[in-house]
Amino acid sequence: xxxxxxxxxxxxxxxxxxxxxxxxxxxxxxxxxxxxxxxxxxxxxxxxxxxxxxxxxxxxxxxxxxxxxxxxxxxxxxxxxxxxxxxxxxxxxxxxxxxxxxxxxxxxxxxxxxxxxxxxxxxxxxxxxxxxxxxxxxxxxxxxxxxxxxxxxxxxxxxxxxxxxxxxxxxxxxxxxxxxxxxxxxxxxxxxxxxxxxxxxxxxxxxxxxxxxxxxxxxxxxxxxxxxxxxxxxxxxxxxxxxxxxxxxxxxxxxxxxxxxxxxxxxxxxxxxxxxxxxxxxxxxxxxxxxxxxxxxxxxxxxxxxxxxxxxxxxxxxxxxxxxxxxxxxxxxxxxxxxxxxxxxxxxxxxxxxxxxxxxxxxxxxxxxxxxxxx
Numbered sequence: 478x479x480x481x482x483x484x485x486x487x488x489x490x491x492x493x494x495x496x497x498x499x500x501x502x503x504x505x506x507x508x509x510x511x512x513x514x515x516x517x518x519x520x521x522x523x524x525x526x527x528x529x530x531x532x533x534x535x536x537x538x539x540x541x542x543x544x545x546x547x548x549x550x551x552x553x554x555x556x557x558x559x560x561x562x563x564x565x566x567x568x569x570x571x572x573x574x575x576x577x578x579x580x581x582x583x584x585x586x587x588x589x590x591x592x593x594x595x596x597x598x599x600x601x602x603x604x605x606x607x608x609x610x611x612x613x614x615x616x617x618x619x620x621x622x623x624x625x626x627x628x629x630x631x632x633x634x635x636x637x638x639x640x641x642x643x644x645x646x647x648x649x650x651x652x653x654x655x656x657x658x659x660x661x662x663x664x665x666x667x668x669x670x671x672x673x674x675x676x677x678x679x680x681x682x683x684x685x686x687x688x689x690x691x692x693x694x695x696x697x698x699x700x701x702x703x704x705x706x707x708x709x710x711x712x713x714x715x716x717x718x719x720x721x722x723x724x725x726x727x728x729x730x731x732x733x734x735x736x737x738x739x740x741x742x743x744x745x746x747x748x749x750x751x752x753x754x755x756x757x758x759x760x761x762x763x764x765x766x767x768x769x770x771x772x773x774x775x776x777x778x779x780x781x782x783x784x785x786x787x788x789x790x791x792x793x794x795x796x797x798x799x800x801x802x803x804x805x806x807x808x809x810x811x812x813x814x815x816x817x818x819x820x821x822x823x824x825x826x827x828x829x830x831x832x833x834x835x836x837x838x839x840x841x842x843x844x845x846x847x848x849x850x851x852x
Contacts, residue, residue: 479661480619480688482720482741489832491852492712492739493825498720500566500618501659502558505533507720507741508825510732510818511568512748516541517551517561520749521804521811524563530784530816531823533565534618536744539611540572544594544601548614556616568744569617571608571650573624573665574693574725585625587642605649609662613655621691622650624665629698636669637677643667644681651685663722665693670703672710679714690715691722692740696731702851705734712739729758729821729845733838736825737852748814753807755799758817762845764792766810771796784816785809 479501486495498505512519512527515538519527527535537557542548554560557567576583576590583592589604608623624643627636647664654662664687668674682690692711695704708723715721720741726732727745735743748758757764759779764771766778774792786795786809798806821841828837835852842849 478688479657479659480720482689482718484717486830488829488834490835491737493736493829493834494739494741495826495829496720496741498741500534500661502564502566502618503533505566506826508732508736508822508829509533509742510727510822511536511742511744512815512819513538513744513746514561514563515746516545517557519811519815520753521808522749522815524561526785526812527563527815528565530812530819532815532819534568535563535565536568536570537561537615537617538572538575539569539608539615539621540575540603542569542615543572543603543607543611544596548611552614552616556614558616566618567615568619568742569612569615569621570724571612571621571623571665572603573608573621574626576603577626577628587645589623605646606653609650609653609655613660616656617660619689620654620660620662622647622662622664622687624667624693626694626697627667627669629670629694631669633671633674636667636671636674640667640669640674640678641681644678644685647682647685647687651687661688663687663689663691663720665691665724666711666715667694668711669694670699670707672707675707675711676714679711683716687719689720689722691724693724695723696725696745701731701734704731705738708735708738708740715739727818729818730842730850732818732821733825733834733841734852736829737834737838748818749811752810752814755806755810757810758814758845760844762847766792766796766799768796778813779817782813782817782820784813786813786816 481499605623612620664682668678722742727747760781771792
């Protein structure tokens with residue numbers, strides 16, 4: 478078996494759990510936040526810098542690597558780990574979300590999705606078999622089944638048809654998977670915001686017996702309380718002895734609330750994307766570095782943070798870099814934001830160990846958001 482999930486402890490205050498995920502490229506402590514390296518690089522970061530901040534696993538994107546440079550080239554280079562010089566675990570998503578977000582540029586059939594490349598407009602086709610073939614060539618530790626991600630809002634019949642197609646595609650992915658002993662293929666639960674459809678999706682995917690399960694179709698524009706509600710009735714249906722992954726979530730409140738509801742793995746482009754726009758997550762809340770009030774502020778970005786950026790630079794200097802459009806701005810702010818979320822998850826793991834996750838949530842929310850939102 479490619480991976481093994483080890484449940485260490487369940488939190489007495491909530492549905493949170495502490496675990497270890499054993500993979501061919503190392504052990505991952507869960508709950509975990511995974512930095513996103515869309516095109517075989519976490520934007521502005523070197524692998525050494527990611528290791529320095531203790532990133533245990535990163536995510537790369539099948540859609541983008543399929544289009545450029547092509548999975549054949551990466552396979553020829555010795556696989557994605559070797560190609561990008563990263564010797565820790567890698568998760569690849571199936572490309573489903575990217576293809577479906579293309580809107581009018583794609584056409585869905587039972588066979589797969591025909592779409593036009595966002596790079597050069599060329600006609601391309603991804604099917605469950607093709608998405609699996611690409612991920613097999615990339616050699617990631619964890620692969621995702623090709624799914625259809627329904628938009629929000631979407632009517633009941635559309636979502637029902639969509640989730641049933643996702644189940645059929647999941648079976649085709651499993652049948653096409655060539656390396657089950659070295660690469661774990663996760664199924665993706667769909668069903669939109671409909672309780673009975675989420676239950677149906679879980680039921681059908683459990684019959685296929687995947688080594689891990691992902692909750693998809695959330696963080697697509699719905700309110701946070703609705704996302705939490707869906708997690709509350711979906712996650713308990715998933716097996717206790719397998720990892721649970723919530724796709725595309727990365728804000729501090731969503732990470733903590735997801736953990737409370739039993740999620741083990743998260744990923745999001747948020748920390749690097751907002752860094753390039755001059756926004757930072759700090760222990761005292763969000764900082765927008767371009768604001769004039771930081772022009773003569775010679776204090777660290779976050780006095781409670783021990784990342785490279787906070788140990789060496791002031792808000793005034795970081796503001797100057799951003800205003801001058803210097804590349805170093807993206808690097809230093811990305812370093813901080815990624816370190817912040819990775820450290821937050823370490824604190825969350827400790828809070829689970831100490832059986833005080835709800836107390837930790839209250840303290841964190843008060844400092845970061847200035848109030849305590851309902852659990």
